[in-house]
Amino acid sequence: MNFELYKDFLVKTAKELLAIDSPSGFTKNVTDYVYNIVKEMGYPVRCNNLGNVIVTVEGNIDDHSVALSSHIDTLGLMVRSITNDGYLMTTPIGSPILPTLDGEYCRIHTHSGDIYTGTVLSLSPAIHVFPDASTRQRDDKNMAVRIDEVVHTKEEVKSLGIKAGDFICYDPKTTFTDSGFLKSRFIDDKGCAALLITILKIMKDENLIPKNLTYFCFTTHEEIGYGGATLPSDAEELLVVDMGCVGDDLSCTEQQVSICAKDNVGPYDYEMVNRLITLSEQFGINYTTDIYPRYSSDAAALWRAGYDTRAALIGPGVHASHGMERTHIDGLMNTMKLIASYIGINK
Template sequence: MNFEQYQDYLIDTATSLLSIDSASGFTSNVADYLLKTIEELGYPVFKNNIGNVIVTIEGEDNTEPVALSAHVDTLGLMVRSITSDGMLMITSIGSPLLPSLDGEYCNIHTRDGRVYTGTILSLSPAVHVFPDASTRDRDEQNMAVRIDEIVHSKEDVEALGIHAGDFVCYDPKTTFTKSGFLKSRFIDDKACSALELTLLKIMKDNDIKPKHKTYICFSTHEEIGYGGATLPKDIKELLVVDMGCVGLDLNCTEEQVSICVKDSSGPFDYEMTTRLVNLAKKHNLDAVTDIYPRYSSDALAVWRAGYDTRAALIGPGVQASHGMERTHIKGLMNTLELCAAYLELI
């Protein structure tokens, strides 16, 4: 199978997903995009009560269902309070690397559907004014959003319809370089969500089905810990498709697919990870095994919810996770092919 012919579709799909604001708890727009896209591909799809989007694909054998799961929710911020001079104090959604947000543009979404723009700033934002401009902590107590509206008081801001609890979604700044790098916030995990959509297109275009009944899942609360808690109950194996880590004491590069054998919750299923290692070798994929001590995924949510489900995790190497992330098309394609091999499409 010629996977390279699907690179443009993968890039276009990733770009579309990354352009949609979808912090955890604010995912209806990205779910609508998924539903429309998947329906256009011709698959039955539904959104469950909590917001996860799930595709069911009949296999050659339907007795041992498997699932792939990526998440479309992202890190984000929320308005915590409004200062007397009209700045928005913030609280984190998930665990964004807050110092990296200093100076980033953002959208503020009100409960009545209005969207305002702004900039996330240190409360000492000017070197000509503040002696601690370069040294002040960049955290929730010392950063705020400056709204791009004429406001001078809390009352001015509230008159715009902005209140505590409104979502603040920051600019992903998505760029694909000529050298093959994807630079963007929220590669974790919209890049892998784009991989799942690409896999659906491959199966449809080539009129092929997986060996086992397969659920392709897009979870919407992974960044806050319970995205996998309401996946279909009959899943026997879950392959989480999420970012691979690059950095200290790790093997993976951005051009590779990482097979995580252990994260903060403990080892993944031994037989599954061994099978993935062997599949990568069989298909000459650039893959490594790694351990992520500061990482958890939808697999943990599945286990905590009491599922009797084996699980493993793979993903493209992503540098600077939860900050200004980067991966490479080679890592994405290696991950795509390993997913296809796992489903026995190749």
């Protein structure tokens, strides 16, 4: 199969997904995007009560079912309070690396639907004014959002309709370089969601059918710990497609697909991991295996919910996760080839 024919579609889909604000708890726009693009392809698709998008693809073997999952929620911030001089104090959604947000542009979404722009800044933002501008802690007690409106008091900010609980979405700054790198926040995990959508397009265009009944799942609460807790209960296996880790004593590069043998929850299914290794070697896929010591996935939420489902985890190598992330088109393409091999459409 010539996966290269779908590279432009993958890039376009990734850019469109990354452009949609969708921190955990504020995901309707991105679920609408995924639902509509899959519906237009002609697949049966539904949203469950928590917002996960579930696509059902019939397979050649009716008595066996598997699921793939990628999450479309992201990290973000929320308004915690308003200072007397009109700045927004925040609380994190998920676990962003807060020092990397110093100076980032953002959008504040109010409950009434208005959107204001702003900048995340240290409370000592100017070297000419504050002696601790370079040394002050960059955390949620020492950083705030400066709103791009003429406001100087708490009351003036409140008159805009901004209040505690409003979502603050910071700019992903998505860039594809000529050398093949995707630089963006939230590659974890919209890069992989774009892969699942691309696989669906390939199957539709090429009239391909997976081996088994296959659920393509786009979850909306992974960054806060329970994205996989409401996946289809009849899936015997779950292949989580999430980012691979790069750095420290790990072997993965941004050009590879990583097969995770164990994360901080525990080992993934031994037989599934070995099967993924065998498929990678059979189809000449550039892969590595690794252990992620500070990582959990949709599989952890699924197991804690009591599912009798085996699981494995793969993903493209991503550098600087939860910060200013980067991967390479080769890593994305290798991951796509392994997904296709797993569901039985890689010929």
